[in-house]
Amino acid sequence: MKIEGIGQAGSLESNDLMIMVDLNQKENLIIEIESIVKEKFGEQIEAVIKETLTENGVGNGYIKVVDKGALDFAIRARLKTAIKRAEGRQ
Amino acid sequence: MSEMIKNALGREIPKYIEGIGELKAFQGAFVYTPEERKAAPRISKATPDMNKIVENIRRSLELCGIKDGMTLSFHHHFRNGDYLVNMVIHEVAKMGIKDITIAASSLQSVHEPLIEHIENGVVTGIETSGLRGKLGEAITRDGILKKPIIIRSHGGRPRAIEAGEVKIDIAFIAAPAADHYGNVNGVEGPTACGSMGYAMVDAEYANKVVVVTDYMVPYPASPISIPQTLVDYVVKVDKIGDPKGIVSGATRVTKNPLELLIAEKAFEAVVASGLVKEGFSFQAGTGGPSLAVAQFLREKMKAEEIKGSFVSGGITGHSVDMLEEGLFKTLLDVQCFDLKAVESIKHNPNHMEMSASFYANPHNKGCVANQLDIMIVSATEVDVDFNVNVITGSNGIIMGASGGHSDTAAGAKLSIVIAPLLRGRLPIVVDEVTTVITPGETIDAVVTERGIAVNPRRKDLEELFKAAGLDIMSIHDLKDVAEKLTGKPQKIQTTDEIVGLVEYRDGTIIDTIRRVK
Incomplete structure (x- = not known):
């Protein structure tokens, strides 16, 4: 059986991150962030995630991020891929 | 909280800390000039019939007159393979002694069991070059230590000992090899670590010196790094350290x-x-x-x-x-x-x-x-x-x-x-x-x-x-x-609570470490 509405991208290598997007959550937007640099960049990571979600038309869902110190461009790329996979486009 | 002053780098330094005393603010790398005399340990007497061999660590602690509030010193040549700090403090705890200060040349992640002894009030002060692992976390985040930890450099520590700012009651020497009269070297035995450089100053200035070894050599040890003239007692134990944690096989040049x-x-x-x-x-x-x-x-x-x-x-x-x-x-x-x-x-x-x-x-x-x-x-x-x-x-x-x-x-x-x-x-x-x-x-x-x-x-x-x-x-x-x-x-979000003082090598305070939220 194919699980619909869930996509994952990334890895747990240093400087990368793992993102899981669950679009079955219809009511609201829940973002959970674990990061090795949370004390220094937690707010910025959240801002980039929210911005990327908006750019890709995602308003509701459950987003789980496990970050190993990725830079912003990597966060955007991984999130876009996870969304595509959740939407079944890839 | 005590009155704060800004040091030469603009860092806020308290003028006084309960249990530690008056603090001097850092003014520049070569500004402070000491005026006191050097400290000295008590004079000893050794008669020819005296036997320095003691059956265990507990007995050595008793003979040294261990009591609440004392300062015990250790050295870190055994790095993450050290057993001695944990063995001694465990024994101190079993004796019901409280309020001990550990003056170590450094501490490693192997010293995590200290957390329990700090929480139980056995250890209330730590002075060291560094800390790692859960011990660092417990001190900086949970604020478990009663007095702020004092961070000293490898040059600042012997300075503080010689100046009498660190008064060592009992120095414990982890000795790779020792003879029955207390001569120590670092080049023989299963835990051979080479130089004994950090322990030398402790042995010279402590009131009591206990050598702990798992490798006895016939008298006199040769070479001698720490001499019999400074040593009160010698304890033989089964193992003082794990050779794997002491020295690495080969230090390699990076390929990165x-x-x-x-x-x-x-x-x-x-x-x-x-x-x-x-x-x-x-x-x-x-x-x-x-x-x-x-x-x-x-x-x-x-x-x-x-x-x-x-x-x-x-x-x-x-x-x-x-x-x-x-x-x-x-x-x-x-x-x-x-x-x-x-x-x-x-x-x-x-x-x-x-x-x-x-x-x-x-x-x-x-x-x-x-x-x-x-x-x-x-x-x-x-x-x-x-x-x-x-x-x-x-x-x-x-x-x-x-x-x-x-x-x-x-x-x-x-x-x-x-x-x-x-x-x-x-x-x-x-x-x-x-x-x-x-x-x-x-x-x-x-x-x-x-x-x-x-x-x-x-x-x-x-x-x-x-x-x-x-x-x-x-x-x-x-x-x-x-x-x-x-x-x-x-x-970083910190509270005002000071959990650590960073002493510059001249004994002035260059920075504080605040408790992390």
């Missing part, structure tokens, strides 16, 4: 291309300074890129037949190779890092053991650090004023060690910080370091893969680097390049 690039740039800077010439002296950390700088130097010295004077500090097999190839006349060794160094100090008379005071104490009549030409140091963070942090991580938690960083930076003619511009997402060049260990006035240049920043105090050096065509940028530009990639880091 980024580290090699940084090392190459640092090497070019060192050469451009003009200091690499007949009779020069050198010290470098043992991290990947530092060792690579030494490797490049070695090739140049061979090719141009340059013979140096000495390599100092913690000694690796790499320094031994340079000694054996005739590239340096001597090694001055306070701590051996690998088996090759241990073998060398045992057999080669030009590989000399030195005490921590001889190495780096700013308040004796001249330490080795003052004779250094070139020093290569690493950094967890360096700021736009060239101040360096090597003690707290990006989350504000104590995870490193002061070591000889500030001592050698102050003493050397050229001290170069080498570091990648980023580690993961963390920029290494920042506006303000989390904790200052080494003041910027003693750092001459910062070398990263993106460029080299020269301290504006060293216009002469900048001219030499320019003439050699090195990529120089301002430290502010380096910081901007880093932040362009990472974004601007948030400030």
